[in-house]
Amino acid sequence: MDRRQFILSGIALGTAASFGIGGLSWQRSLQQHNDNRDLVLSALLPALLYGALPQDATLAATELNRTKAAVADFMPFLPQRQQQELHQLFNLLANRVTQLALTGHIAALPQLSISQRLQLLNQWRDSYLSLLQQAYHGLRELLYGAYYGQSEHWQALAYTAPRFR
Amino acid sequence: MMTRHFDASQFTQNRQFEADIVIIGSGAGGGIAAEQLAQAGFKVLLLEEGAWYTRDDFVMQERWAYPQLYQEGAARKSRDQAISILQGRTVGGSTTVNWTTSIRTPSPTLDYWSAEFGVNFSDDADLTPYFAMAEQRLNIQPWPVAPNANNAKLQQGCEKLGWQYTVINRNVNGCANLGYCGMGCPINAKQSMLVTTIPAAMALGATLISRISVRQLHWQGDSITGLDAVPVDQYFQPRSDVRIHIKAKHYIVAAGAIGSPALLLRSKVPNPSGRLGRHTYLHPTVISGALFDEAINGHSGAPQSIYSDQFVWPQHSDKAGYKLEVPPLHPVLMATKLTGTGGQHAALMQQFNHLQVTIALLRDGFHPQSQGGTVQLDDAQQPVLDYPISDYLWQGMREALLSMAELQFAAGAKQVLPIHHDAKLYNNWHEAKGAIHTLPMQALKQTVVSAHVMGGCNMSASVAKGVVNQEGRHHQLQNLSVFDGSILPTSLGANPQLTIYALVWRNCQQLITSLQ
Numbered sequence: 001m002d003r004r005q006f007i008l009s010g011i012a013l014g015t016a017a018s019f020g021i022g023g024l025s026w027q028r029s030l031q032q033h034n035d036n037r038d039l040v041l042s043a044l045l046p047a048l049l050y051g052a053l054p055q056d057a058t059l060a061a062t063e064l065n066r067t068k069a070a071v072a073d074f075m076p077f078l079p080q081r082q083q084q085e086l087h088q089l090f091n092l093l094a095n096r097v098t099q100l101a102l103t104g105h106i107a108a109l110p111q112l113s114i115s116q117r118l119q120l121l122n123q124w125r126d127s128y129l130s131l132l133q134q135a136y137h138g139l140r141e142l143l144y145g146a147y148y149g150q151s152e153h154w155q156a157l158a159y160t161a162p163r164f165r
Numbered sequence: 166m167m168t169r170h171f172d173a174s175q176f177t178q179n180r181q182f183e184a185d186i187v188i189i190g191s192g193a194g195g196g197i198a199a200e201q202l203a204q205a206g207f208k209v210l211l212l213e214e215g216a217w218y219t220r221d222d223f224v225m226q227e228r229w230a231y232p233q234l235y236q237e238g239a240a241r242k243s244r245d246q247a248i249s250i251l252q253g254r255t256v257g258g259s260t261t262v263n264w265t266t267s268i269r270t271p272s273p274t275l276d277y278w279s280a281e282f283g284v285n286f287s288d289d290a291d292l293t294p295y296f297a298m299a300e301q302r303l304n305i306q307p308w309p310v311a312p313n314a315n316n317a318k319l320q321q322g323c324e325k326l327g328w329q330y331t332v333i334n335r336n337v338n339g340c341a342n343l344g345y346c347g348m349g350c351p352i353n354a355k356q357s358m359l360v361t362t363i364p365a366a367m368a369l370g371a372t373l374i375s376r377i378s379v380r381q382l383h384w385q386g387d388s389i390t391g392l393d394a395v396p397v398d399q400y401f402q403p404r405s406d407v408r409i410h411i412k413a414k415h416y417i418v419a420a421g422a423i424g425s426p427a428l429l430l431r432s433k434v435p436n437p438s439g440r441l442g443r444h445t446y447l448h449p450t451v452i453s454g455a456l457f458d459e460a461i462n463g464h465s466g467a468p469q470s471i472y473s474d475q476f477v478w479p480q481h482s483d484k485a486g487y488k489l490e491v492p493p494l495h496p497v498l499m500a501t502k503l504t505g506t507g508g509q510h511a512a513l514m515q516q517f518n519h520l521q522v523t524i525a526l527l528r529d530g531f532h533p534q535s536q537g538g539t540v541q542l543d544d545a546q547q548p549v550l551d552y553p554i555s556d557y558l559w560q561g562m563r564e565a566l567l568s569m570a571e572l573q574f575a576a577g578a579k580q581v582l583p584i585h586h587d588a589k590l591y592n593n594w595h596e597a598k599g600a601i602h603t604l605p606m607q608a609l610k611q612t613v614v615s616a617h618v619m620g621g622c623n624m625s626a627s628v629a630k631g632v633v634n635q636e637g638r639h640h641q642l643q644n645l646s647v648f649d650g651s652i653l654p655t656s657l658g659a660n661p662q663l664t665i666y667a668l669v670w671r672n673c674q675q676l677i678t679s680l681q
Contacts, residue, residue: 051511070228076400077238080545118507125586133609134246141240141249141501148500148514149228157496157517159464162225162343 036094043109047117070146173377173396184210192258194649195419196358199366201673209371215255223349230348247608257359283626295667313466322572426621427548442540446656447615453569455578463494485561525565530655559606
């Protein structure tokens with residue numbers, strides 16, 4: 001077992017154990033669960049992209065869906081160990097109990113306000129645990145890359161890709 | 166006509182190949198070697214983990230280019246995730262996606278290698294004729310067009326401050342000044358291995374196998390006896406359902422300074438010096454953004470046309486030297502590197518066209534406190550680079566942030582943003598200077614990137630101090646050569662492609678003589 005995965009599991013699974021919940025094993029936490037990824041991205045993207053997403057709710061929803069699809073399309077290109085770490089992060093954040101250990105919030109991620117979600121990301125950035133810092137930077141790059149990789153999202157940049165052919 | 170290209174991902178059953186010479190990796194080293202050896206009449210087999218894409222595939226979009234043309238989707242990271250590493254993985258390797266900067270090996274670097282590693286490139290071993298031949302082969306010339314605004318600001322800042330700067334030599338022919346070199350040249354102007362030596366080698370009879378990952382070299386006594394490879398899947402992950410076995414008289418490893426040591430580590434080749442996969446160098450790079458009133462449009466125009474060597478060879482040997490350059494600015498590259506979240510990040514992105522960005526590449530490997538990183542294998546036997554950053558390098562990075570902010574204000578910047586997660590936009594040089602002095606220089610707080618991976622199979626005169634000799638021949642295995650940036654005993658203090666071309670060109674001449 002990789003030491004880093006062990007620490008992340010250790011924090012979250014330790015909390016789960018202290019609540020008497022044995023259902024979430026280390027091995028299971030490394031597996032891909034698309035619903036968990038979707039839940040976490042649906043909660044974090046509107047915070048991370050606050051100020052970038054369009055005001056119009058329908059347009060914003062379209063951009064969020066496009067970004068979530070881009071994340072799913074990109075992840076298989078990462079090394080297996082990084083994919084597992086991301087699966088684990090999504091799984092732990094999607095689980096109410098393990099989420100508590102990572103966020104300090106008892107409320108589920110989608111119930112937090114946008115500013116609480118941003119505050120949470122900033123807490124990870126400044127955490128004394130390098131694992132939470134890595135989660136902050138890893139998610140940030142993955143999600144911003146996925147959003148700004150889409151030519152439909154470049155209006156605010158006043159940038160258009162050249163058309164050569 | 167015989168088939169000259171196989172896409173290994175199309176293989177449905179185990180395959181075997183034989184050749185005089187098998188070359189693992191088709192970048193700067195493998196590409197030069199393929200042409201030289203094919204010209205000398207050898208039956209050459211050239212293997213590449215990436216796909217064989219050509220100009221019609223290069224659509225100038227990061228969302229296609231990064232997953233398709235780069236290692237780990239351009240998201241390769243050091244073990245602690247503190248350093249992002251850009252490395253090509255496609256036919257032509259990094260030469261297909263680099264920014265075309267072509268610089269001869271600095272003489273102080275060659276002097277250092279001679280003193281520390283006993284490799285001597287003077288007199289009969291002078292690299293000058295090989296630089297000249299590579300420059301001619303790849304049309305390397307000073308860029309005759311005015312720099313784009315992003316590079317012009319670097320030039321103007323240097324002029325204001327009396328700092329040294331140089332117009333960059335580029336390997337292009339018929340360049341339309343588009344600015345998308347990093348996504349593959351859509352008009353074949355860039356004289357990468359993809360459009361020069363590789364097609365030339367294939368025309369001479371060399372065979373290319375793409376989408377193949379070499380897993381292990383087999384060896385016995387002092388010789389390699391064969392290699393095992395597998396196809397990769399659509400995400401470039403090694404598959405396990407089909408095996409490919411290859412035999413050759415001579416084996417050339419040219420998989421880059423992370424890939425080559427990883428293959429040799431997986432193969433457990435003799436390593437009496439203990440240096441295999443160690444002393445890997447990155448030119449660790451820090452970034453400074455600046456906002457200008459006028460449009461910079463850093464996405465447009467030759468990405469690199471000016472550099473400054475003002476600080477690369479400091480007088481005091483206890484200071485880390487750094488080279489100043491600029492990167493091309495594209496939405497994903499910018500969005501992932503700009504700091505902050507939410508509205509703060511969105512506001513910076515809205516200034517996209519007014520952002521100038523300068524980078525400082527630290528010259529690592531020349532100091533006891535700069536001994537580089539270590540290539541390790543993960544559970545899936547894939548490489549991961551552990552690169553601890555020493556206080557010596559952190560101090561150099563702080564000085565580099567200071568130099569870049571000073572330069573950008575001198576060039577007329579309204580505000581400067583050092584790319585550090587605790588930094589802010591600063592309104593003048595005085596304010597920036599004070600703030601940069603107090604930034605905590607720590608992994609993940611300070612953004613560090615690299616586009617140059619070097620070392621890990623370093624050359625040395627003595628068997629005790631390196632993995633290969635001055636000709637790139639393995640010290641212990643007689644029919645194995647390493648022909649890529651991994652043989653460099655330190656970083657270069659200059660962008661590496663031309664050094665690799667010249668060294669490998671020379672090493673090929675030696676190899677041809679010894680094999681004939």
